[in-house]
Amino acid sequence: xxxxxxxxxxxxxxxxxxxxxxxxxxxxxGYDHVISLxxxxxxxxxxxxxxxxxxxxxxxxxxxxxxxxxxxLNRDNPRVPSLVKIWPSAEFQEREAYEMFxxxxxxxxxxxxxxxxxxEFSGVHxxxxxxxxxxxxxxLKLKEEVKSGGNK
Amino acid sequence: MEAISDIGGGISARKVDDKTMILFFGPQHPxxxxxxxxxxxxxxxxxxxxxxxxxxxxxxxxxxxTKEWIKNSVLFERLAILDAGNVTQAYIIALEKLLGIEPPExxxxxxxxxxxxxxxxxxxxxxxxxxxxxxxxxGYMWFFGDREIMVQLAERITGSRLTHTYHIPGxxxxxxxxxxxxxxxxxxxxxxxxxxxxxxxxxxxxxxxxRIENVGILSRERAIDLxxxxxxxxxxxxxxxxxxxxxxxxxxxxxxxxxxxxxxxxLARTFQRMDEIRQSIxxxxxxxxxxPEGPILNEKYLKLFTPAMKEVLExxxxxxxxxxxxxxxxxxxxxxxxxxxxxxxIFFYLxxxxxPKPYRVRVVTPSFRxxxxxxxxxxxxxxxxxxxxxxxxxxxxxxxxx
Numbered sequence: 155x156x157x158x159x160x161x162x163x164x165x166x167x168x169x170x171x172x173x174x175x176x177x178x179x180x181x182x183x184g185y186d187h188v189i190s191l192x193x194x195x196x197x198x199x200x201x202x203x204x205x206x207x208x209x210x211x212x213x214x215x216x217x218x219x220x221x222x223x224x225x226x227l228n229r230d231n232p233r234v235p236s237l238v239k240i241w242p243s244a245e246f247q248e249r250e251a252y253e254m255f256x257x258x259x260x261x262x263x264x265x266x267x268x269x270x271x272x273x274e275f276s277g278v279h280x281x282x283x284x285x286x287x288x289x290x291x292x293x294l295k296l297k298e299e300v301k302s303g304g305n306k
Numbered sequence: 307m308e309a310i311s312d313i314g315g316g317i318s319a320r321k322v323d324d325k326t327m328i329l330f331f332g333p334q335h336p337x338x339x340x341x342x343x344x345x346x347x348x349x350x351x352x353x354x355x356x357x358x359x360x361x362x363x364x365x366x367x368x369x370x371x372t373k374e375w376i377k378n379s380v381l382f383e384r385l386a387i388l389d390a391g392n393v394t395q396a397y398i399i400a401l402e403k404l405l406g407i408e409p410p411e412x413x414x415x416x417x418x419x420x421x422x423x424x425x426x427x428x429x430x431x432x433x434x435x436x437x438x439x440x441x442x443x444x445g446y447m448w449f450f451g452d453r454e455i456m457v458q459l460a461e462r463i464t465g466s467r468l469t470h471t472y473h474i475p476g477x478x479x480x481x482x483x484x485x486x487x488x489x490x491x492x493x494x495x496x497x498x499x500x501x502x503x504x505x506x507x508x509x510x511x512x513x514x515x516x517r518i519e520n521v522g523i524l525s526r527e528r529a530i531d532l533x534x535x536x537x538x539x540x541x542x543x544x545x546x547x548x549x550x551x552x553x554x555x556x557x558x559x560x561x562x563x564x565x566x567x568x569x570x571x572x573l574a575r576t577f578q579r580m581d582e583i584r585q586s587i588x589x590x591x592x593x594x595x596x597x598p599e600g601p602i603l604n605e606k607y608l609k610l611f612t613p614a615m616k617e618v619l620e621x622x623x624x625x626x627x628x629x630x631x632x633x634x635x636x637x638x639x640x641x642x643x644x645x646x647x648x649x650x651x652i653f654f655y656l657x658x659x660x661x662p663k664p665y666r667v668r669v670v671t672p673s674f675r676x677x678x679x680x681x682x683x684x685x686x687x688x689x690x691x692x693x694x695x696x697x698x699x700x701x702x703x704x705x706x707x708x
Binding site: 186187188189190192194195205207211212214219220241242243244245246247254267268269270271280281285287 | 530532675
């Protein structure tokens with residue numbers, strides 16, 4: 155019950171090209187599926203970190219239970235080799251990271267939007283920190299309309 | 307490609323060549339919420355399936371960056387309102403790791419009681435949807451009607467039927483009275499009796515059984531590769547349950563089995579859910595016998611209570627929030643929380659930079675992880691099998707789209 159206050163294992167990869175070989179080693183160790191694949195945006199240092207959490211169904215005694223991999227990407231052109239060949243469970247989550255952060259996964263079999271409308275969100279990546287959600291203040295608009303003599 | 311033509315019943319299709327046709331299944335789905343599957347059919351055999359999800363995407367991860375930590379628990383429980391207790395629990399567990407606080411034992415028991423009540427009601431909901439997809443309206447009415455008992459029991463604990471907002475950092479929001487456990491036992495006895503009826507009337511009904519047996523077979527290797535989670539994984543022979551692997555709440559104080567099936571078809575997934583309800587009943591009985599007396603919130607927070615708050619806690623057995631809760635500032639760092647929800651593992655990853663609002667919240671729901679099945683599982687089966695496959699994986703679009 156008393157969990158560790160921090161995620162124990164963390165592997166930080168500076169060069170995205172190293173990711174497939176690291177992933178392959180982890181898979182051979184027993185980490186057989188991806189729980190989460192996403193990213194965190196750090197605009198101040200112009201970086202995006204790809205964050206992958208993998209775990210194991212087959213090896214019960216594996217430690218740590220959830221292994222975290224972080225990959226440093228260039229925010230201007232985030233590209234990283236796809237993990238789908240090693241972990242097929244990454245397929246949909248890579249599509250999500252692609253639309254939400256604009257990360258391009260090289261050699262992904264089917265890289266396109268999954269949750270967002272591809273027309274409305276083409277070239278726009280909502281989970282980046284500089285994406286500001288447009289607030290539609292209906293009540294405010296109504297007030298202004300009343301002031302200017304109501305709706306035409 | 308030719309224009310889309312309406313072929314009746316709101317279903318549109320387009321012809322690719324003389325043999326192949328593309329069929330749009332959804333998004334106005336009659337039973338489970340909005341999503342569609344774009345199917346390529348050869349005759350009535352599915353040769354390609356492309357789930358088009360996101361119709362109920364509510365930008366939860368982005369939205370959570372604009373709200374205070376405590377307010378986010380109200381946001382996230384809307385992922386799956388019928389399983390809200392389990393969802394919030396995962397978020398609160400991660401938040402507690404950041405804050406370095408632990409709930410007292412009675413709170414752990416109460417959390418687990420709510421978790422298991424939620425699990426039963428989530429399974430009954432899933433089977434009800436499954437039944438109506440197969441055209442068994444009796445099943446639908448029975449499962450939904452009986453689920454009401456579990457919903458009302460959850461209401462007795464938390465004060466609300468679906469969006470409970472029961473978990474708070476360091477404890478729970480309300481205590482229960484002694485009479486609650488009598489009602490719980492009554493409800494469990496009823497569900498236990500009804501499980502036999504479901505088997506006779508629904509699962510072993512020849513019409514239902516012939517539609518789900520040997521349909522949508524998911525092998526163990528494939529389930530591991532695709533990272534399938536929850537009852538769907540266990541029905542394919544994966545012996546994995548977060549409640550056992552990384553125990554939280556009061557699961558380390560009770561004895562229970564994790565049912566596993568080898569077959570991996572829609573029938574096994576149905577039996578899997580029924581067996582899990584049996585285990586939940588047993589867990590709930592053990593918990594209600596052994597629940598200890600004591601505080602429901604960590605002492606550290608109780609010390610902050612004003613005399614008026616103490617009086618409310620004494621009299622009504624409920625927590626009035628100390629003001630500090632609205633401006634919680636967890637120290638910089640990261641933490642994860644995982645919980646076995648009714649549909650499988652829910653995973654939260656939180657990153658704090660010491661501000662009153664999270665820097666980043668990542669949430670992966672079981673339905674999102676299982677949505678990959680909609681791409682790979684229907685291929686090779688007939689169009690008429692699709693509702694059986696779709697229904698049997700208990701896919702819940704609002705939870706998947708987040």
